[in-house]
Amino acid sequence: MRGHKVTSFDVARRAGVSRAAVSRTFTPNASVSPETREKVIKAAKELGYRVNYLARSLINRRSDFVGVVAAGMDNPFRAMQIEQITKSLVRRNFRPILLPADQGESADHVMNQLLHYNVSGVLVTSDAPPTALCAEFAAAGVPIVLINKADTIPSVDRVISDNAAAGRLAATTLVEAGARRLAVVAAAAPSYTARCRQQAFVSACYSMQVEARVISVAVNDYDHGVAAAERLEGADGVFCVNDYMACGLIDGLRRKGNGAAEAIRVIGHDDIPQAAWSAYELTTIRQPSDLQAEQAINLLVSRMDEPSTPERVETTPVTLVRRRTA
Amino acid sequence: MRGHKVTSFDVARRAGVSRAAVSRTFTPNASVSPETREKVIKAAKELGYRVNYLARSLINRRSDFVGVVAAGMDNPFRAMQIEQITKSLVRRNFRPILLPADQGESADHVMNQLLHYNVSGVLVTSDAPPTALCAEFAAAGVPIVLINKADTIPSVDRVISDNAAAGRLAATTLVEAGARRLAVVAAAAPSYTARCRQQAFVSACYSMQVEARVISVAVNDYDHGVAAAERLEGADGVFCVNDYMACGLIDGLRRKGNGAAEAIRVIGHDDIPQAAWSAYELTTIRQPSDLQAEQAINLLVSRMDEPSTPERVETTPVTLVRRRTA
Structure with a gap:
């Protein structure tokens, strides 16, 4: 031949x-x-x-490429999320183009380039990139699905974790465990989900007539969790809006000594692998990244087929995982 | 218009x-x-x-796409590695196509599909996929670089962490810390780097006339680290071939109680974020994933330009990070 x-x-x-x-x-x-x-x-x-798949993409005006925009993979939940999303995409015969977008500037640049690649769709995980850019994609007719983002944009579908249930579940679990002076640790920006969880937690505490203090941090990460341990004076139950930060908070409490770690019940969110590690045995609220990936890709595929459907929001259910800390 | x-x-x-x-x-x-x-x-x-970049790729016979084959992202080092590789690729105007390849079967399938996409190159991280497939890529004229893999394949470049130095450094650090009855925990297969580190450790112990026991596990992960803690009877210094497993080992020792965790010096490898967490403060050998990503991409780009260069091997230097455990 x-x-x-x-x-x-x-x-x-x-x-x-x-x-x-x-x-x-x-x-x-x-x-x-x-x-x-x-x-x-x-x-x-x-x-x-x-x-020649590239040639075929040109003919079909649709490629097998799906852009996946990710930020903050130092958080183990984000790493799990990216792994689940890429696995699900490959299983469905799409090719995931991974775009790390930590810095605002480069996110714009990278997203703009994606527009030139005939991607058949884009999945955007939380915190990145700006709303204006997503709207630009949607206007260009590129199906786009946002995971855990706040913005309502015409023709842009979203999957959002059940943050209201998570906040409520965190509050009731801590109260059932005997805590009465509660606190929630969360960054004020840019995480939409963190804010939602915090608000739901505070209003659940209000309904139960239990004190709830808000401890604001700059970033929802391990180091800020460690630092937050210094600001818990008087609290006997704490909700950290993610496990990554909760691990830091527990380490910070232990470093203080005097039984500080044992005196305070802690609950996290996500169920990252480290939450199950015996150094932590963290009680947490599981956000199923596998199911969430499926929901997002289903929305993306259905929008490819019916581009003019009004924008939809799907909720990812959460469940309580009981371990040692609450 | x-x-x-x-x-x-x-x-x-x-x-x-x-x-x-x-x-x-x-x-x-x-x-x-x-x-x-x-x-x-x-x-x-x-x-x-x-x-129209796709059209341009067809004309140039070379696209901006680079396949990145990854396995085992539950290990935080792998998550860091993927983040570094994709960031470096994007910085150099390539588009990373991420291919999770945990199961052998699907790895073959996925790699075969990549061949159809005119990718300009492929980066393969350890443990995946089979040598035969990599050779097939090379034979098809697709530049391919393996990270931390053993196989010598014509025209296939490799980047390998300095495993000999790592094993030696682990042994001398434990001995300097006062340990005399050493052990190394490593999976026999499929990790090439794990085996190299283990061998270098054992031969360094031999040179120093210090006892070294090999504790074989099935997988180099957290759970197998926890289980290995039960098999350390009599040892006073342990090298875990990765930090992911070392965290498990420390948790396993603590669970045993009776000061088991304090009696044994532990050193890991990689310097994952968790190694610095105060629950562990793990002394470890840093494998710089950022530098390694640069090395791999440099090799890939130079092979694109000069496809007939004989295969090359580059070594990634490692450094000791002293913390509490040794």
């Missing part, structure tokens, strides 16, 4: 199947029997045949 | 520059003055001009 470009016709002939069968074998999600598929793949391999 | 497709000619006219200047503005790494770039980008935005 040397010297001439191998075509689907060559593959069909060698495999003893129709040309349409070859085409279906290389079309994601197209129907083809396992036997035919096997014959075609064997023949294609023997001949060194390659489908 | 409605009703007709905006071309680079339209942009050049509006910006008052040459058509070549427009082309250069949208070519990664091409030389163009900041003023010209700014004018072109402004005009392109006003006109809604989009470079």
Whole structure:
């Protein structure tokens, strides 16, 4: 076969199947029997045949590429989230283009470049990038789904964790564990979900006629958790809006000594692997990143098929995971 | 401008520059003055001009896409590594396509698909995928760089952490800290680097005439670290081939009580964020994931330019980070 470009016709002939069968074998999600598929793949391999997916994307005006915009992968929850999203995308025959977008400036640049790549959709995780940019994507007809973001943008779907339930669950769990002087540790900005969880927590405390103090930090991370341990004077129950920060808070309380860590009940949010580590055994509210990834991709796919559907919001349910700290 | 497709000619006219200047503005790494770039980008935005990068990839026979094959992102080091690699790629105007490849079967499938996408290169992190597949890529003329993998494959470059230095450093650090009955915890397979570190550790102990026991586990992860704590009878110094496992080992020792955790010096490898957490304060050997990402991408780019260079191996230096555990 040397010297001439191998075509689907060559593959069909060698495999003893129709040309349409070859085409279906290389079309994601197209129907083809396992036997035919096997014959075609064997023949294609023997001949060194390659489908030109890029050319096909140009013809279809839609590629298999989906942009995934991620920020803050130092938080183990974000790492889990990216792993789940990329796995789900690959399982559905999409190719995830991963775009780290920590700095505001570079996020703009990167998102703008994505527009040039005929991506068939974009998934944006929390904290990045700016609303204006997302609106630009939507206006350009690129389906876009935001995960855990506040902004209501025409034609932009969202998946949001059930933050109201999480805040309530955190408050009732701490009160049931015997705490009466509660506190919540959360960054005021930019995390939308953190703010929602905090508000739900405070209003649940109000309903139960239990004191709730808000301790504001700059960032919801480990180091700010450690520092927040110094500001808990008098509290006997604390809700950290993510586990990453809760691990820091527990380490900070232990460093203080005098039984500070034992005197305060702690509850986190997310259920990162470290929450189950025996150094922490953190009681927490599980945010199922696998289910959330599926919800987001379902919304994205359905918007590709029906671009003019009004924007939708789906809620990811949360559940309590009881461990040692509350 | 409605009703007709905006071309680079339209942009050049509006910006008052040459058509070549427009082309250069949208070519990664091409030389163009900041003023010209700014004018072109402004005009392109006003006109809604989009470079068709996919079409350009077809013409150039080389795309901006680089496949990144990753496994085991539950290990925080892997999450850091992926973040560093994708950031470095984006900084150099490549688009990282992330491919999670935990199960052997799906890794083959995914890598095979990559071949169809005109990727300009592939970066493979440890443990995935099989050698045969990497050789197939190389044979197909796709530049490929392996990070922390053993296999010598014609035309395939590799970056490998200085495992010999790491093993030696771990042994001498434990001995200097007063330990005399040493042990190393490592999985026998599939991690090449784990094996190298273990061997270097054992031979350094031999040179120092210090006892060294090998404790084999199935996987280098947290849970196996916890379990390994039960098999340290008599040891007073332990090297865990990664921090992820060392955190488990420390938690396992603490759970045993009777001062088991205080009686044994522990050293890890990688310097994951958790190693610095005050629950651990783990002495460890830092593997700089940022530098390693740069090394791998440099090799990849130079192979794109000179495909017939003999395969090269670059070493990533490691350094000791002293904390509380040794």
